[in-house]
Amino acid sequence: xxxxxxxxxxxxxxxxxxxxxxxxxxxxxxxxxxxxxxxxxxxxxxxxxxxxxxxxxxxxxxxxxxxxxxxxxxxxxxxxxxxxxxxxxxxxxxxxxxxxxxxxxxxxxxxxxxxxxxxxxxxxxxxxxxxxxxxxxxxxxxxxxxxxxxxxxxxxxxxxxxxxxxxxxxxxxxxxxxxxxxxxxxxxxxxxxxxxxxxxxxxxxxxxxxxxxxxxxxxxxxxxxxxxxxxxxxxxxxxxxxxxxxxxxxxxxxxxxxxxxxxxxxxxxxxxxxxxxxxxxxxxxxxxxxxxxxxxxxxxxxxxxxxxxxxxxxxxxxxxxxxxxxxxxxxxxxxxxxxxxxxxxxxxxxxxxxxxxxxxxxxxxxxxxxxxxxxxxxxxxxxxxxxxxxxxxxxxxxxxxxxxxxxxxxxxxxxxxxxxxxxxxxxxxxxxxxxxxxxxxxxxxxxxxxxxxxxxxxxxxxxxxxxxxxxxxxxxxxxxxxxxxxxxxxxxxxxxxxxxxxxx
Amino acid sequence: xxxxxxxxxxxxxxxxxxxxxxxxxxxxxxxxxxxxxxxxxxxxxxxxxxxxxxxxxxxxxxxxxxxxxxxxxxxxxxxxxxxxxxxxx
Amino acid sequence: xxxxxxxxxxxxxxxxxxxxxxxxxxxxxxxxxxxxxxxxxxxxxxxxxxxxxxxxxxxxxxxxxxxxxxxxxxxxxxxxxxxxxxxxxxxxxxxxxxxxxxxxxxxxxxxxxxxxxxxx
Numbered sequence: 001x002x003x004x005x006x007x008x009x010x011x012x013x014x015x016x017x018x019x020x021x022x023x024x025x026x027x028x029x030x031x032x033x034x035x036x037x038x039x040x041x042x043x044x045x046x047x048x049x050x051x052x053x054x055x056x057x058x059x060x061x062x063x064x065x066x067x068x069x070x071x072x073x074x075x076x077x078x079x080x081x082x083x084x085x086x087x088x089x090x091x092x093x094x095x096x097x098x099x100x101x102x103x104x105x106x107x108x109x110x111x112x113x114x115x116x117x118x119x120x121x122x123x124x125x126x127x128x129x130x131x132x133x134x135x136x137x138x139x140x141x142x143x144x145x146x147x148x149x150x151x152x153x154x155x156x157x158x159x160x161x162x163x164x165x166x167x168x169x170x171x172x173x174x175x176x177x178x179x180x181x182x183x184x185x186x187x188x189x190x191x192x193x194x195x196x197x198x199x200x201x202x203x204x205x206x207x208x209x210x211x212x213x214x215x216x217x218x219x220x221x222x223x224x225x226x227x228x229x230x231x232x233x234x235x236x237x238x239x240x241x242x243x244x245x246x247x248x249x250x251x252x253x254x255x256x257x258x259x260x261x262x263x264x265x266x267x268x269x270x271x272x273x274x275x276x277x278x279x280x281x282x283x284x285x286x287x288x289x290x291x292x293x294x295x296x297x298x299x300x301x302x303x304x305x306x307x308x309x310x311x312x313x314x315x316x317x318x319x320x321x322x323x324x325x326x327x328x329x330x331x332x333x334x335x336x337x338x339x340x341x342x343x344x345x346x347x348x349x350x351x352x353x354x355x356x357x358x359x360x361x362x363x364x365x366x367x368x369x370x371x372x373x374x375x376x377x378x379x380x381x382x383x384x385x386x387x388x389x390x391x392x393x394x395x396x397x398x399x400x401x402x403x404x405x406x407x408x409x410x411x412x413x414x415x416x417x418x419x420x421x422x423x424x425x426x427x428x429x430x431x432x433x434x435x436x437x438x439x440x441x442x443x444x445x446x447x448x449x450x451x452x453x454x455x456x457x458x459x460x461x462x463x464x465x466x467x468x469x470x471x472x473x474x475x476x477x478x479x480x481x482x483x484x485x486x487x488x489x490x491x492x493x494x495x496x497x498x499x500x501x502x503x504x
Numbered sequence: 505x506x507x508x509x510x511x512x513x514x515x516x517x518x519x520x521x522x523x524x525x526x527x528x529x530x531x532x533x534x535x536x537x538x539x540x541x542x543x544x545x546x547x548x549x550x551x552x553x554x555x556x557x558x559x560x561x562x563x564x565x566x567x568x569x570x571x572x573x574x575x576x577x578x579x580x581x582x583x584x585x586x587x588x589x590x591x592x593x
Numbered sequence: 594x595x596x597x598x599x600x601x602x603x604x605x606x607x608x609x610x611x612x613x614x615x616x617x618x619x620x621x622x623x624x625x626x627x628x629x630x631x632x633x634x635x636x637x638x639x640x641x642x643x644x645x646x647x648x649x650x651x652x653x654x655x656x657x658x659x660x661x662x663x664x665x666x667x668x669x670x671x672x673x674x675x676x677x678x679x680x681x682x683x684x685x686x687x688x689x690x691x692x693x694x695x696x697x698x699x700x701x702x703x704x705x706x707x708x709x710x711x712x713x
Contacts, residue, residue: 381707396654411627419624457618462612
């Protein structure tokens with residue numbers, strides 16, 4: 001009798017074929033166009049969906065197994081953090097500003113990505129991307145939830161956390177991240193994938209998660225470090241999905257190349273503008289720093305980005321259009337943003353401060369050609385105001401960029417003493433931009449960006465009509481959450497509680 | 505030539521994994537940063553299951569890498585025996 | 594260029610002048626003076642005197658800059674959409690040709706306490 005030897009288990013390729021590819025079927029009583037009505041209109045041509053393959057070959061059963069393991073690790077640390085006064089282990093309470101900004105701006109972006117991937121997973125006509133998008137959609141809601149959960153431990157003790165969801169919709173600086181994700185979510189499925197899956201995940205999330213989360217660990221915040229790394233472990237898969245998708249589009253039809261290039265140009269620029277907030281977090285908001293924004297950019301932007309675009313050159317893809325402008329801005333943006341946040345601190349749900357003497361030494365060392373010459377005089381002015389019992393504030397409402405929605409506080413690429421003014425007349429109305437990059441994005445699709453809800457101009461419309469007190473109430477901004485760190489309840493409480501738990 | 509890299513959380517499990525990667529990639533450079541460890545090499549890096557199993561002292565499924573992976577750079581190919589990272593330039 | 598869409602794609606501007614109940618927005622920038630990080634948003638009715646807007650809204654916001662008291666208001670170089678421009682403070686916003694969301698800029702050569710001149 002023949003004994004049939006069954007293999008112990010399927011190999012990964014076989015398993016992926018059976019549990020992903022074989023889930024698809026040919027429709028018999030409806031045609032493809034009815035089922036997938038959104039895959040054609042962007043102009044991307046796909047001839048064979050089966051050519052798309054997840055290089056990790058992850059199947060849903062393995063996905064749940066490993067995600068459950070990540071969650072167990074995560075909650076073990078979150079529990080320990082909550083049980084052991086973890087909030088008092090951070091370097092000092094200045095650090096909380098970074099995670100407040102994260103919660104108000106970035107975590108809602110995770111939720112937006114969740115919705116976006118759920119949608120495009122339904123819209124793509126191939127089972128490979130459908131399954132990968134389903135996993136990513138579940139990942140993204142996990143990120144939003146674990147981030148909110150981790151930071152809820154700080155909400156028990158500190159101001160500025162509790163109204164993040166409302167503030168995501170209403171307060172001014174959060175509209176930068178919100179408009180970025182809204183722009184992607186209102187695009188077609190392929191553009192969404194280039195926007196989030198490729199440009200944001202592949203080119204930019206390393207800059208957000210890797211050095212910043214390493215910095216969280218360095219500053220004693222195990223809760224944030226853990227959600228960060230737990231999320232980032234999914235990002236490796238997302239980045240791979242992003243890269244596979246772009247290669248898939250480029251290999252399917254040469255007509256796709258110019259469309260993809262246009263999206264890369266747009267989304268790289270939009271992503272870099274969004275990351276200027278992260279630049280300020282890295283250079284100014286971590287009391288102990290792992291690396292400067294410039295150093296992080298050199299590793300994850302320049303070195304890694306160059307490797308990627310050298311690899312994609314074989315398809316005829318060029319590095320993003322405004323790459324040089326980004327490179328020129330790197331030594332400036334964190335200072336420009338932080339000076340802005342500091343002077344508008346009466347309107348932010350986080351605290352800011354002037355750099356300390358040791359911060360200034362570090363900034364001089366990390367930015368030898370720019371900080372001392374261009375930015376230190378303004379910080380010294382602010383410090384002098386404080387020493388004289390005053391406070392440097394700018395009660396003027398800033399002009400915002402129609403595209404990135406940041407205040408137009410960036411300088412000309414080749415002149416750090418001159419703000420960049422760009423305007424376009426479209427259908428009898430003027431629109432303003434912070435840069436050539438944002439102006440270019442607008443001019444490609446003006447009908448889209450004329451609809452932008454800009455928090456500053458909106459404040460002057462009905463029903464607020466410029467009433468600042470009414471605005472503060474509408475955005476749930478309590479005075480205790482805003483302003484100078486030195487005078488904050490957060491600082492006083494942190495110091496008091498830390499004293500109580502210390503033995504000396 | 506471009507650098508590929510893999511970054512893992514720094515913990516007990518990945519200590520063995522990093523040692524395995526070093527054995528299989530003699531030219532790779534290991535960089536320790538707070539809470540994480542980065543292994544980078546010019547153009548090509550391979551992570552082998554058998555070497556990890558030797559180091560870790562138990563069976564290892566390549567997809568377990570997912571749990572401790574922070575990020576990577578390069579074109580990915582993974583099967584039950586190895587994960588490879590490459591840049592084609 | 595136009596949005597690629599699968600239907601008609603036409604929506605009104607969110608900041609159109611009709612949304613400002615007979616008023617309009619203006620932006621003003623003191624070039625090379627970035628203590629105040631971005632151009633200021635100003636607000637008024639088209640028949641308001643430009644001089645009143647400058648005195649009541651713009652000047653108080655510029656005041657913290659250490660160069661403010663040294664400004665020679667007769668020697669300022671004004672621009673509008675990048676072109677030289679001469680405002681008349683006694684005339685209205687409208688008479689000065691300032692449309693909704695117009696930005697005007699001004700330079701005060703020689704004043705550079707907090708931002709060094711380029712090239713030095």
